[in-house]
Amino acid sequence: xxxxxxxxxxxxxxxxxxxxxxxxxxxxxxxxxxxxxxxxxxxxxxxxxxxxxxxxxxxxxxxxxxxxxxxxxxxxxxxxxxxxxxxxxxxxxxxxxxxxxxxxxxxxxxxxxxxxxxxxxxxxxxxxxxxxxxxxxxxxxxxxxxxxxxxxx
Amino acid sequence: xxxxxxxxxxxxxxxxxxxxxxxxxxxxxxxxxxxxxxxxxxxxxxxxxxxxxxxxxxxxxxxxxxxxxxxxxxxxxxxxxxxxxxxxxxxxxxxxxxxxxxxxxxxxxxxxxxxxxxxxxxxxxxxxxxxxxxxxxxxxxxxxxxxxxxxxx
Amino acid sequence: xxxxxxxxxxxxxxxxxxxxxxxxxxxxxxxxxxxxxxxxxxxxxxxxxxxxxxxxxxxxxxxxxxxxxxxxxxxxxxxxxxxxxxxxxxxxxxxxxxxxxxxxxxxxxxxxxxxxxxxxxxxxxxxxxxxxxxxxxxxxxxxxxxxxxxxxx
Numbered sequence: 181x182x183x184x185x186x187x188x189x190x191x192x193x194x195x196x197x198x199x200x201x202x203x204x205x206x207x208x209x210x211x212x213x214x215x216x217x218x219x220x221x222x223x224x225x226x227x228x229x230x231x232x233x234x235x236x237x238x239x240x241x242x243x244x245x246x247x248x249x250x251x252x253x254x255x256x257x258x259x260x261x262x263x264x265x266x267x268x269x270x271x272x273x274x275x276x277x278x279x280x281x282x283x284x285x286x287x288x289x290x291x292x293x294x295x296x297x298x299x300x301x302x303x304x305x306x307x308x309x310x311x312x313x314x315x316x317x318x319x320x321x322x323x324x325x326x327x328x329x330x331x332x333x
Numbered sequence: 334x335x336x337x338x339x340x341x342x343x344x345x346x347x348x349x350x351x352x353x354x355x356x357x358x359x360x361x362x363x364x365x366x367x368x369x370x371x372x373x374x375x376x377x378x379x380x381x382x383x384x385x386x387x388x389x390x391x392x393x394x395x396x397x398x399x400x401x402x403x404x405x406x407x408x409x410x411x412x413x414x415x416x417x418x419x420x421x422x423x424x425x426x427x428x429x430x431x432x433x434x435x436x437x438x439x440x441x442x443x444x445x446x447x448x449x450x451x452x453x454x455x456x457x458x459x460x461x462x463x464x465x466x467x468x469x470x471x472x473x474x475x476x477x478x479x480x481x482x483x484x485x486x
Numbered sequence: 487x488x489x490x491x492x493x494x495x496x497x498x499x500x501x502x503x504x505x506x507x508x509x510x511x512x513x514x515x516x517x518x519x520x521x522x523x524x525x526x527x528x529x530x531x532x533x534x535x536x537x538x539x540x541x542x543x544x545x546x547x548x549x550x551x552x553x554x555x556x557x558x559x560x561x562x563x564x565x566x567x568x569x570x571x572x573x574x575x576x577x578x579x580x581x582x583x584x585x586x587x588x589x590x591x592x593x594x595x596x597x598x599x600x601x602x603x604x605x606x607x608x609x610x611x612x613x614x615x616x617x618x619x620x621x622x623x624x625x626x627x628x629x630x631x632x633x634x635x636x637x638x639x
C-alpha cells in the first residue's frame with residue numbers, strides 16, 4: 181500500500197506542475213517542509229549554491245503567488261517523466277526515496293526540448309494511505325537553468 | 334492488483350507500438366472504444382481540431398491496415414517512456430487515470446531525437462486481473478507532428 | 487511483492503550507474519550472469535554484432551575496473567529514466583521482463599542531451615523479496631554509440 185501512495189504522490193507532483201496547478205502542487209507538502217533545487221556539480225564539489233529554496237510551506241505559497249504575477253514573460257508547457265522509486269529508508273511512517281526525472285519544455289509554437297534531467301530525493305510521510313511531502317531536494321544534472329528557474333522542477 | 338494490471342497495460346501499450354506490433358496494440362482496446370490525439374494548445378483554447386480519431390475498434394484496425402500499406406515511406410523506430418500513473422477515478426470496474434509520456438524516434442542511421450511529449454488520459458476496464466482500454470485521449474504538448482502522424486502515439 | 491522487488495531492482499540499476507556506483511551496479515548481478523549491449527538494427531537484421539558483452543560477473547568486475555583507470559577521458563553524468571515493466575514470464579522464481587529506457591548525458595558544462603533510447607530485456611531471480619540480475623540484454627534503438635561506450639547502459 182505504501183509504495184502505491186508514494187508512486188501516486190510523485191505522479192501527482194509531476195502532473196500538478198505540468199498542468200500549471202501550482203497551488204495544488206504546494207498542497208502536496210506538509211506545513212513544515214523543505215523544497216530545494218541544487219545542481220549536481222555544486223553538490224559533488226561541496227559548494228553551497230542553491231538555485232531555489234523554500235524552507236516552509238508559506239515560502240512555497242509566496243513563490244507560487246509571485247510566479248502568478250509574472251508568468252507571462254516565459255510562457256511554456258512543462259512535462260515531467262519520472263522513473264521508478266528507489267526506497268532508501270522507512271522510519272516512523274516517513275519514507276525516504278529517490279527517483280530520476282526528465283523534464284521537457286514546449287514553447288508556444290509547439291516545439292519541445294529537453295529542459296532538465298536529474299533526481300529527486302524525497303522524504304514523505306504516509307498516513308491513512310496518503311503521502312505528504314516533508315522535503316524535496318532536486319539535484320539537477322543539467323547546470324544551465326535558463327529563465328531564472330521561474331517554475332519549480 | 335488493479336494497479337499492477339493498469340501499469341502492465343500501459344507498459345504493453347508502449348512496447349507494442351515500439352516493436353511495431355500494431356495489430357496487438359489494437360487488441361488492447363475493447364470493441365467499443367475511442368482513441369484520439371489532440372494537441373494541448375487546441376485543447377486549452379477549446380478548439381476542436383483532432384489529429385487522429387478512431388471511435389471504435391474497426392476504425393483502429395483500418396488505420397493499422399492502411400499504415401501497413403504505406404509504412405515504407407517513413408521508416409523509423411519509436412520508443413515510449415511512460416511515467417507513473419495518476420489515478421483519477423474508479424467506478425464499476427472502470428479506472429480513469431493519466432500518465433505522462435515521452436516518445437523518441439530513431440531514424441535508419443540510428444539517430445534518436447525527441448519526437449513528442451504529453452499525457453495520456455485513459456479509461457480502462459479491469460476484469461480478472463486484466464485491463465482493457467475503453468478510451469485513450471493523447472494530449473500532445475508537442476504541436477508539430479511531422480510525417481502525417483503515421484503511427485499512433 | 488515480486489513486482490515491487492523487480493521495480494526496485496531497475497530503480498537501483500539506473501541510479502547506481504547514474505551516481506557512478508559501478509561496483510554496486512555489478513553487485514546487482516548473480517555470479518553466473520550475462521550482460522550484453524546490441525543495437526536494434528543489428529538484432530532485427532539477424533547480425534551478430536555485440537557492442538559490449540560480459541558473460542559472467544568477473545568480466546563485469548574487470549570492465550568496471552578498467553573503466554576506473556580511464557574514466558578521466560570522457561567525464562559526464564548519466565541519467566536513466568526507465569519506464570514501466572512488462573512481465574513476459576515467471577518460472578521457478580525467475581521473472582523475465584522488458585522495460586523501455588531513456589538515457590541522458592550531461593557534460594561538465596552542464597549541458598544535457600539525449601544519449602540513447604531502447605529497451606532492457608531482463609531475467610531476474612527473486613528470493614526473499616530481493617531480486618538479482620541473471621541476464622540483461624540492452625537493445626539500443628540509438629545506433630551511434632560514441633566514446634567507445636565507456637559506461638554500461
